[in-house]
Amino acid sequence: MDIPHGYKKTELGVIPEDWVICSINQLVDNNIIEKPLDGNHGNIHPKGKDYVSYGIPFIMANSIHDGILDLNNCHFIKKEQADNLQKGFSLAGDVLLTHKGTVGNVTIVGKIFTPYIMLTPQVTYYRVKDSNKITNLFIRYFFESRKFQTILQNFSGGGTRSYIGITKQKELPFVLPPLAEQKAIAQSLSDVDALITAIDQLITKKRNIKQGTMQQLLTGKKRLPGFGEGYSYKQTEIGEIPEDWNIVSYRDNLSIISGLGFKKAEYKNHGVKLLRIDNVSYGSIKWESIAHLPQDYAEKHKDLVIEENDILLALNRPITNGKLKIAIAKNTDIPAILYQRVGKIIFLNQTYNKKYAFYLLSKFIKKFVEESAVGTDQPFISTTNLKKYKIPLPPPEEQKAIAQILTDMDAEIEGLEKKLEKHKTLKQGMMQELLTGKTRLKYN
Template sequence: MNEINSSWRCGKVGDICEPRKGKIDPKKEPSQKYIALEHIHQQTGRLLGVGDSKETTSIKAIFKAEDVLFGKLRPYLRKYWFAEFDGVCATEILPVVAKNGTDRKFLYYIFQQDKFIDYLDQKSFGTKMPRTSWKDISEYDILIPSLSEQQKIADILTSVDNAISKTQAIIEQTGKVKKGLMQKLLTKGIGHTKFKQTEVGEIPEEWRVESDFIKIKSGYGFNLSEYADEGVPLIRINNVKHGELDFDDIKFLPETYLESYHQFVLNENDLILALNRPITQKRLKIAKISKQQLPAILYQRLGKLLMDNSKYNQDYIYYYLQSEKFLEQLSATFVGSDQPFIKTSEFAKLRFSIPPIEEQNKIVDIFNSVFNKMQSEYTKLNHLHVLKKGLMQVLLTGKVRVKIDDHEAVTT
């Protein structure tokens, strides 16, 4: 424990809250709102949906509005929710009630701390299905400020959460706009009045249906022994997400490989496609390489897409590949069930609706404007998450104190 002000005291989680008692048999009770682990989003505290207790059969735990619900199963998943209504929940979720002298929202943020989650992860029992217990939760050491300071701390963190929620709502709405635009522009184009029926559906008369114009150049299978502590990033299949690269788990190769394996070196604007399990969560694992991500080398099970850029706007193809209609085509060609993969000979047979290059460029400009809006909001969202994490680290430990008369001012 760090040195604290005399108005704070050392304690444990069990000093400020307790489990809510009470369980029901849903077969014998009226229908109620039901929360399972899958209804709670990881790390954000967002509710993804609500079930009906009558559609379940096993015993459920009771919770009330403003209880803190915490997922005991795999606590590292960080499934927590500040209850907005009364209901029942799965027994793998623990509803806790703030004791007198404890602000409910302050308690909610205690359950979100990184050190708290790490502590529970270490204390978890069970190998395949690790879970925590109220005993371990209750014994976690915390610092407890006065009720008025708890409320001010909770107000500050809640204001950040509200900003996160608003930004997330903008992203979701922009995503819906993007999806609608993709469906319209990739099938109807811009300003057309005459259409024709084709093997990919109705398209403008001026458009054509093409296949076998994209070549896939696969990456190379480097050995683990070739990895280096630093050097050139090696782009592997787990780094390719839905429209972006993730560098959280990046490996490196010696810089000399840029010359000796030059044919696998990536360039700005290259399109990289996952060849194994290319579709997850109904979305394509594809990424476009930016200048900031270079230099980089391509690993096996990934393919670089090559085409004639004088006939095809690469960004148009990038968006087309992510459309629902194309994903249906692609899924039908998969080889294997457990680990479906793209066979290049089958990929060559896939059909694309292609406008004249001038219209491709206009469609891409529209898509890019929406994409840039989403990227701006994602950047804002990431900054807010970093801000919240930093504030929690200093406010919940007393390293930074809030003024009781003005919660927006802090002293160190």
């Protein structure tokens, strides 16, 4: 391979000649960073019984995700206990790296409202000692780079029990451009991160608005223009609803057909698609993971064949990341056959607008699941109990109008989600260029 002028070949690939390759240990020995530390091991490691509702944040690997340190959903320990621990005292500005179980998640500790945060043995902090040689933002982005992550995973063994201790972390390679170039690289990536964060926050805002709108419209607390004139509200067994709405039960109006447990020996490379639990996500079917059955199975199992606009529901593990796994089949999803513990909702009368039914069911079944799903490791929906559930139902024209409002909201959110993924992809491309020195930035 020809090496361009001004570049050199290293263990991290071809990089600019004026960049330095060193180990984490060399950064420590040269007083560029402090000695990396994680939390306390052994008997003095805080236990579950030590957790309190407020105190010093106690950071585990799952507290770090998507470049964010989640201080709202972490555990806390008393300051008196934390003060008596020996190590793992992390401060604002530290770069955090998860190194046990989940290996390779990275963040920077931002503003904190306690003297420090306490790390578990799952997380290491990296602290700048000489700010004239290195910046914490550059450390963070280099740790997130594809090359470093690949090396990190190789060092940690991979799998669910992956682990890389402090001693092994010190052997990891690090690339050190001139400080001004570090800052320029970090600033460029930070600008993209700021845009990603802004889009993500907007998506969260739009989702919250949609949830509030669903709550108002699907219960009749708010009526759309042209509906409800001259009607008041009535008290019912499920609460107050508009006078012109009815109460319906799942038992009398809906039925759920569940699929069969086809064996892997029956799978083919081509044929009719098999709709499994992992294919069902909120609002749509995802075919990233796909299995096929012989084509003639569609004729053998006609009652299990999915048609366009069918509403599908995951009966096992029905909620993922706070979202109910319920979808509407599109033309591109068919033909497909139901696998076991995936349900197809059958309407026993014609009073439902399909799109409205999707939003109605996604709201009320989610509530039902949260209240009464059976099981803990893999909770599942008991269709027998579900049939006892009762819900309010507006006239058909109002259903259609409500469905259109919510569909438009979903389309806006989907557009923002695509924009978010586009910028995340852009960031990955920028990191690949900037952190290898393939593209150089002008700096003073």
